[in-house]
Amino acid sequence: MGGAGRRRGGAARALLPLLLSLPLLLLLRAAGPGPPEEVTCGHGNGGCQHSCEDTAAGPECSCHPQSELHVDGRSCPERLDTALEVTEGSATSVADGDKRVKRRLLMETCAVGNGGCNRTCKDTATGVRCSCPVGFTLQPDGKTCRDVDECQTRNGGCDHVCRNTAGSFDCSCRKGFKLLTDEKSCQDVDECSLERTCDHSCINRPGSFACACNAGYTLYGFTHCGDTDECSVHNGGCQQVCVNTVGGYECQCLSGHTLHWNGKDCVEAEGAVAAGASPRVSLQCTRSAGGDRCSLSCRSGIHLSSGLQEAYSVTCGSSSPPRSKQRESAGSASGDVASVRTSVTFKLNGGICSLKKAEPFPEGLRPAPPVSCRAGTYYDGAQERCILCPDGTFQNEEGQITCEPCPRPENPGVQKTPEAWNVSECGGLCQPGEYSADGFAPCQLCALGTFQPEAGRTSCLPCGGGLPTKRLGATSFQDCETRVQCSPGHFYTTTHRCVRCPAGTYQPEFGKNSCVSCPGNTTTDFDGATNLTQCKNRRCGGELGDFTGYIESPNYPGNYPANAECTWVINPPPKRRILVVVPEIFLPIEDDCGDFLVMRKTASRGSATTYETCQTYERPIAFTSRSRRLWIQFKSNEGNSAKGFQVPYVTYDDARGGGRT
Numbered sequence: 001m002g003g004a005g006r007r008r009g010g011a012a013r014a015l016l017p018l019l020l021s022l023p024l025l026l027l028l029r030a031a032g033p034g035p036p037e038e039v040t041c042g043h044g045n046g047g048c049q050h051s052c053e054d055t056a057a058g059p060e061c062s063c064h065p066q067s068e069l070h071v072d073g074r075s076c077p078e079r080l081d082t083a084l085e086v087t088e089g090s091a092t093s094v095a096d097g098d099k100r101v102k103r104r105l106l107m108e109t110c111a112v113g114n115g116g117c118n119r120t121c122k123d124t125a126t127g128v129r130c131s132c133p134v135g136f137t138l139q140p141d142g143k144t145c146r147d148v149d150e151c152q153t154r155n156g157g158c159d160h161v162c163r164n165t166a167g168s169f170d171c172s173c174r175k176g177f178k179l180l181t182d183e184k185s186c187q188d189v190d191e192c193s194l195e196r197t198c199d200h201s202c203i204n205r206p207g208s209f210a211c212a213c214n215a216g217y218t219l220y221g222f223t224h225c226g227d228t229d230e231c232s233v234h235n236g237g238c239q240q241v242c243v244n245t246v247g248g249y250e251c252q253c254l255s256g257h258t259l260h261w262n263g264k265d266c267v268e269a270e271g272a273v274a275a276g277a278s279p280r281v282s283l284q285c286t287r288s289a290g291g292d293r294c295s296l297s298c299r300s301g302i303h304l305s306s307g308l309q310e311a312y313s314v315t316c317g318s319s320s321p322p323r324s325k326q327r328e329s330a331g332s333a334s335g336d337v338a339s340v341r342t343s344v345t346f347k348l349n350g351g352i353c354s355l356k357k358a359e360p361f362p363e364g365l366r367p368a369p370p371v372s373c374r375a376g377t378y379y380d381g382a383q384e385r386c387i388l389c390p391d392g393t394f395q396n397e398e399g400q401i402t403c404e405p406c407p408r409p410e411n412p413g414v415q416k417t418p419e420a421w422n423v424s425e426c427g428g429l430c431q432p433g434e435y436s437a438d439g440f441a442p443c444q445l446c447a448l449g450t451f452q453p454e455a456g457r458t459s460c461l462p463c464g465g466g467l468p469t470k471r472l473g474a475t476s477f478q479d480c481e482t483r484v485q486c487s488p489g490h491f492y493t494t495t496h497r498c499v500r501c502p503a504g505t506y507q508p509e510f511g512k513n514s515c516v517s518c519p520g521n522t523t524t525d526f527d528g529a530t531n532l533t534q535c536k537n538r539r540c541g542g543e544l545g546d547f548t549g550y551i552e553s554p555n556y557p558g559n560y561p562a563n564a565e566c567t568w569v570i571n572p573p574p575k576r577r578i579l580v581v582v583p584e585i586f587l588p589i590e591d592d593c594g595d596f597l598v599m600r601k602t603a604s605r606g607s608a609t610t611y612e613t614c615q616t617y618e619r620p621i622a623f624t625s626r627s628r629r630l631w632i633q634f635k636s637n638e639g640n641s642a643k644g645f646q647v648p649y650v651t652y653d654d655a656r657g658g659g660r661t
């Protein structure tokens, strides 16, 4: 009430000069007795406080608009304040309307119930005034504040997502973009600038990225490159021996034969071997319990490299130096040996030696380069455009970065076509479905019961099992009239059955007679795989670095394999503690927590546990380990799989010194 009291006192003070002037005016009136004197406006304003007008009955007073003529007919008290002060004295003489005015003036102040204002209240000469903070608007009632939905106007200025909040709004960006410091603009994340994004090449794209592998490698798990086992399908197209190597493969020929210029066929050696010719290789296989025993003889150096599981790759001779990345087994031997004879056990697919050509990139997984160059051209990174294949080269695939050299005919008179999009355009080559003694025209169609998918070949492949073809000149095994149509995940055998692709291989297509080996060190969880994504790297676990490192689920960021069991140990140096960040973790939601990640002090279940989850969390969390060392385990069951996790950690100096151990 202090405010109201002051207000009333203020009004009284304003009236004071008027009240003081009243006795003087009354005095003037009282001086009236005696001889009647002519009173006019020209004399003392006729006694009027404001305006005076001479009439027949004498001067008539009136007041300025803000004032009201007093009952004395002369003075002009201020209209509003007069009413107020008068009502103070004699409540019975005022109208009800005046009561309301009084209540408003006396009671409605910011001190009482915030003046009815929703947010900010301010006293003014004409009453309270409500206002709202930034982000709110005052409603028509003059009191209530309501949030402004900024997102309704031009999306709040946000590039991507606008989310309205009380009094404000938030911009956010779609996955693969980051919010800039203006908190509105979104910019693509350049994943390629980060370490470990791709094994080989990385291609940044707006909102995403793609990985690509060097020739001879197959992309798996989205970012990894594993050697393509070209020999797993159609024997790599080799007529006799196919030798898979890391990043490539090689066709070789048996004793008495030399490799044809097409690198795949073998031709009978005539007379003496020309100087500098390909090293001759002799491979003879015999069936015995558990597999085929092969006897190999080479003229010069031999390189052995262990392959997948029980399979072994054999490279003979010195025509191509062993690749630096090639793993050599303990039994490898190399040197200037005139003739090496060794015995090697090969892993063979269902006893079939001749397999189909691999398709390293299934549809949809193959990454495209920034500019997709058509067949017959290649992408020049320096010029950033597509260039026609130069004379004597060809390119039969889109979006490549090189052109392949055309094969050289033994007859140099055969001309070559520039800008070739297919090896068969190099000039004079036999087309797919054809063959000739040297691979060049004139060519013959493949006989019934045989097919040839490649150009420039000297022979055709048999359908096997006595199967016929519908026509001459067949180009693929699908032209062979099989007795059943095999579905993906199966291959056709010479016994006319469809057999599930063995573990470690897959087949995405119908009607094939082979399965494709998984790339690199990957394998499938089960047999009958239909897709390259079912090839997974199972490697995981181990002792981790002292200061910094990361753990990731096997095959990350591809789905992790079934029945995985990985154990890591972080053992920091004395007086250091472990800080772990889990940016996100993807585990399928299962009732029984079949797949889980746990971090605790030791392998013992009762030891101090820092982290344990069997669920997906997409929001990042960071925590300090409860124990000085960490034992980390990830286990998956046979059920659903998911992307898993990549969890970085650092160890830091624990300044406090003490703490749990």
Ligand SMILES: [Ca+2]
Pocket (backbone or CB within 6 Å): 135, 147, 148, 149, 150, 164, 165, 166, 167, 168, 169
């Ligand atoms: Ca808002």
Ligand SMILES: [Ca+2]
Pocket (backbone or CB within 6 Å): 176, 188, 189, 190, 191, 204, 205, 206, 207, 208, 209
């Ligand atoms: Ca990107």
Ligand SMILES: [Ca+2]
Pocket (backbone or CB within 6 Å): 216, 227, 228, 229, 230, 244, 245, 246, 247, 248, 249
């Ligand atoms: Ca290879």
